[in-house]
Amino acid sequence: MECRGESRLVYFTVERSDHCEAALFRTDTPADEVKELFRAAAEAGPGDVLKLYTADGRLVNISPSIPSNTPDTCYNLQVVAAHCNGMLLDEVGIDLLALEQRVARLEKQIRMEFEELPPVVQDLKHQVDSFRKKLETTEHLSWLGFYKELPPPLSTEACRRLQYRRKSEEEKRRVRDKFFSICDVAVSEEVRHYLRQPTFDCHQWEDEEILLLLQQMYVDLDLTTKFGIELPTLRSFLYEVYKNYNEVPFHNFRHCFCVAQMMYSMVWCVKLPSKIGDLETLILLTSCICHDLDHPGYNNIYQRQQKKSIKRSPQLTVVETEARAFGPVTFVMSLKFLVAFQEFFKQSDAEKLEGLPVTPFMDREKITKPSSQCSFIGFVLLPLFEALGELFTELQDLIVQPVRDALDHYRRLNEAAKDERLHR
Incomplete structure (x- = not known):
């Protein structure tokens, strides 16, 4: 007998309205149908971007699993990005x-x-x-032609090893079509303001919406005007960047956005263009977006060791990737996604299976989250943040103190874990 989902009753207000409306649907309703239900309630167009917020401002995913509520705890439905055609x-x-x-x-x-x-x-x-x-051969604008120079997909055995990390062609086409259908929408002032805060959370944003937000960064910093960047060229570039991030647990497209967004928030906080210039700001933002392109989910230690192993065991294949350096920009953003273990443990498991030396801080049998975070924040992150705080005093409250608070938090957890082990 066919199982049917439960009924779900959700109360919400549409932005700038005090009237509470109700949506009734079943939990087995397709997600697209639920989104269209809310889209109709907001009288939004097919290319508009909707977001649902709780009374205290938290983002709620618009899906069949929206938690039920009461008229006293109405959600707020907002059109955070609307197509500009109607305004024109x-x-x-x-x-x-x-x-x-x-x-x-x-x-x-x-x-x-x-x-x-x-x-x-x-x-x-x-x-x-x-x-x-002329645009693509001018020295300070030639980065715009980068998307045409990306290396073609591998066709060797290495490609077969990487296939499970590549996005499917169907997924890439879906995101591309959706992005180009919403790329002309006008992002609301509330979201543009929130985008400039270090607390911005991209968890409930779809990939195509994240591409829209990256585009908004260039527009709001006036980089498109100052450097004559055509929007279609920028959009093609951003999509090619998205397409060339792999489906790995941490160093993926969302990580690239978190890195770029944290830098973007600091740009606004310290008025960076007035201090280092527009070109350097453009380079910084673009570097953040591209910094982990084609990351395979394994670090350089593993790849070097595996390469040596091939000389001993010809039956093994190696994933050849370009060596990447962890620059200061990467560390500035790392606090956003301390997710510091699925990818690590995956690498140490592979090292054990292939008889390679196990990277100590990635071994699931020896490391804990609190101890690892204490080391990373204390020896790497905090010194970098403190140096930035000395250079730009506006960052002391914005990012330096939160990092110190995070270190204290993980130190307490680490001590508690040690006490627990002693009393076993």
Whole structure:
């Protein structure tokens, strides 16, 4: 007999409204249908981004498993990013979607009626190609052509070893289509303000929405205008970055966003462009986004040891990846995702299976989270944060003190764990 889900009754208000509405659905309802239910309630368009918040401002995932509540504890439904076409139509009388459709129809008609493009269109195409070439060969803008230079996927045995870490083609297409369908939406002022805080939580944001937020960082810092970055070029670049992060437990696309977002919050806090310049700010933000591209989930120690092992055991294959250095920018962001063990333990397990030396701080039989965090925060993270705090005193309360508090917290946990072991 077919099992059916339970009924779920959820009360919520739509932003800027005090009227409490109710949504009734079953817990086995497809997630997309639940999202469309809330989309209809907010009178939002298909490309708008919705978020659901509790009364105290916590983000709730819009899914069939939304916790039930009462009219006294209404959630708040907000359109945090809305398509700008309606605003253009209202304010300046331009229907952007209609204009785009007209251009597409005109291009199709020209190609149907002429074997060759008319001279005026050929001239326009030549100008565009010349501008693109100039853009991608100008020294301080040449990074924009980076997405065209990414190495092709491996076709050797190493590729077979990596396949389980690669995103599927279907998943990449899905995210690409969704991102390009929402990339013109206007992000709300509340989210733009929250994005500048070190406490920003990306847990409930989808990958395509995270791409939108990365785009917003460039726009809000005015980097697109100052460096003549075309939005379509920026979007293609950001998508290629997303596509080339692997599905590994920690060094994945969300980690790249956390790194970039923490740097972004510091940029705003200390007014960094006025201190180091716009070009250096552009380089910093882009470096954060790209810093772990194609990370395989294993560190350099493992890869070097495995490479040596191949000389002894030809039947083993090695995943060849470029050596990566952990720079200060990476450590500045690491507190956001101290998740410091699934990836570590996976590596130490592989080292044991392949007869390689086991990396001590990754051995699940010897390490605990509190002891590991005490070492990492005390010897690596805190000294870097304190150095930053001396240089930019505005960061003392923003990031330095929270790191000290975190170290105290893990020290207490570590001492408690030691006491527990002694009394066993």
